[in-house]
Amino acid sequence: MLHISEIASKLASSPTLALDAQAKQLKAAGEPVIHLGGGEPAGAMPDDAAKAALEKIKSGLVKYTPVSGTWAMKKAVVTHTARVYGKEITADGVLVCGGAKQAIYNFLVSVLNPGDEVVFPAPYWVSYPDMVKLCGGTPVVVKAPDGGFEPKIEDMSAAITGKTRVVMLNSPNNPSGTVYSNDFIGELVSICENRGVYLMMDDIYRELAFGDSSPVSAFAYSRDNSNLVVINGISKSYGMTGFRIGWAVANPALIKVMAKVQGQTTSCPSDLSQAAAVGAIEGNQEFITNLNHSLKHKRDVLMAELKLINGLKVNVPQGTFYSLPDFRFTGKGSEELSKFLLEKAKVVTIPGVHSGVEGHLRISYCGPENDIIEGARRIRWALDPQSPAEIVIGAEKHTRTW
Numbered sequence: 091m092l093h094i095s096e097i098a099s100k101l102a103s104s105p106t107l108a109l110d111a112q113a114k115q116l117k118a119a120g121e122p123v124i125h126l127g128g129g130e131p132a133g134a135m136p137d138d139a140a141k142a143a144l145e146k147i148k149s150g151l152v153k154y155t156p157v158s159g160t161w162a163m164k165k166a167v168v169t170h171t172a173r174v175y176g177k178e179i180t181a182d183g184v185l186v187c188g189g190a191k192q193a194i195y196n197f198l199v200s201v202l203n204p205g206d207e208v209v210f211p212a213p214y215w216v217s218y219p220d221m222v223k224l225c226g227g228t229p230v231v232v233k234a235p236d237g238g239f240e241p242k243i244e245d246m247s248a249a250i251t252g253k254t255r256v257v258m259l260n261s262p263n264n265p266s267g268t269v270y271s272n273d274f275i276g277e278l279v280s281i282c283e284n285r286g287v288y289l290m291m292d293d294i295y296r297e298l299a300f301g302d303s304s305p306v307s308a309f310a311y312s313r314d315n316s317n318l319v320v321i322n323g324i325s326k327s328y329g330m331t332g333f334r335i336g337w338a339v340a341n342p343a344l345i346k347v348m349a350k351v352q353g354q355t356t357s358c359p360s361d362l363s364q365a366a367a368v369g370a371i372e373g374n375q376e377f378i379t380n381l382n383h384s385l386k387h388k389r390d391v392l393m394a395e396l397k398l399i400n401g402l403k404v405n406v407p408q409g410t411f412y413s414l415p416d417f418r419f420t421g422k423g424s425e426e427l428s429k430f431l432l433e434k435a436k437v438v439t440i441p442g443v444h445s446g447v448e449g450h451l452r453i454s455y456c457g458p459e460n461d462i463i464e465g466a467r468r469i470r471w472a473l474d475p476q477s478p479a480e481i482v483i484g485a486e487k488h489t490r491t492w
């Protein structure tokens with residue numbers, strides 16, 4: 091029998107990555123599948139990033155880098171932190187990693203002992219519970235009042251006990267698109283400081299927020315940043331998921347420990363990818379402005395389509411490229427519903443149960459506009475008995491018989 095560790099045997103595989111793979115496979119097989127489960131912007135990376143990567147390749151020198159990242163990359167993160175947060179930091183407060191996911195892992199494994207608790211609100215990124223478990227910790231989920239996605243600050247505070255080591259917040263949020271309020275973030279910062287627990291801000295979608303002003307940052311409320319860990323990366327805002335570059339900004343003493351972990355696992359992030367990331371961060375930032383405009387537009391298109399579905403409730407996302415409509419009117423669990431929509435309507439969605447919100451589906455609007463319209467139209471056909479009973483999917487006419 092295959093021997094595997096207790097920790098590995100308790101881990102779930104990422105449901106979003108599995109569904110993404112399934113959608114791509116069905117498409118490749120010629121099925122008229124619409125993928126509304128995606129987690130990355132469509133389209134090419136910024137030109138400046140591509141140029142920097144090509145130059146690096148042409149140099150012929152792609153080598154190991156210092157464990158915590160190249161000097162140029164750490165300087166780029168210092169620039170990014172000043173530009174995005176108005177916050178001056180030094181390079182010794184930066185750890186560059188193989189994606190934001192690795193930055194989060196390096197942090198958790200550096201601070202958790204078996205049984206330590208990590209508090210975060212639902213809806214949450216599907217990976218959080220298993221990443222916490224992988225590091226020996228226990229996830230503690232705080233639910234928001236029904237109908238909303240921001241928990242009461244009293245409930246967050248009550249969930250923090252003597253066993254809590256970390257509070258995590260992802261704003262704008264995957265999967266709901268929620269931007270947590272200034273009051274919520276401000277109070278959370280002070281609760282964490284007063285109770286001596288780390289506050290990890292997963293800001294990977296921070297530059298993809300649709301408000302007139304950028305969302306408030308935890309830096310702005312923090313006394314001395316000593317317990318604050320801010321996670322970022324190039325995957326979402328530059329559409330460079332395949333390069334696998336993310337980073338943590340934290341107090342230099344903690345960064346040193348995290349670097350030790352990284353040194354004994356992956357040695358360093360990819361030299362080539364760091365060069366590309368420097369190109370993206372130091373280059374023309376119009377890419378992000380344009381992506382933002384396009385996502386906001388697609389969000390509005392999706393919202394207009396979803397409004398037509400009788401019974402569906404939607405909170406309008408304030409950032410990211412996800413929405414999390416409430417499908418409880420169907421009476422189906424989210425796994426069952428997601429399977430039903432794939433089978434009947436050939437639309438891929440992500441079950442909310444993996445993010446702690448049963449009865450909801452995550453619907454992405456990062457793909458082509460036509461897919462968003464067509465996907466929403468098919469969902470309406472499959473679920474709304476008041477919609478026309480006939481539809482054409484691919485080349486075939488279908489009649490709703492349920």
Ligand SMILES: Cc1ncc(COP(=O)(O)O)c(C=O)c1O
Nearest residue numbers: 189190191215264294323325336
């Ligand atoms: C909330 C959240 N944090 C972190 C990540 C990881 O990003 P990266 O590609 O940089 O590892 C993702 C990716 O989907 C995410 O949604």
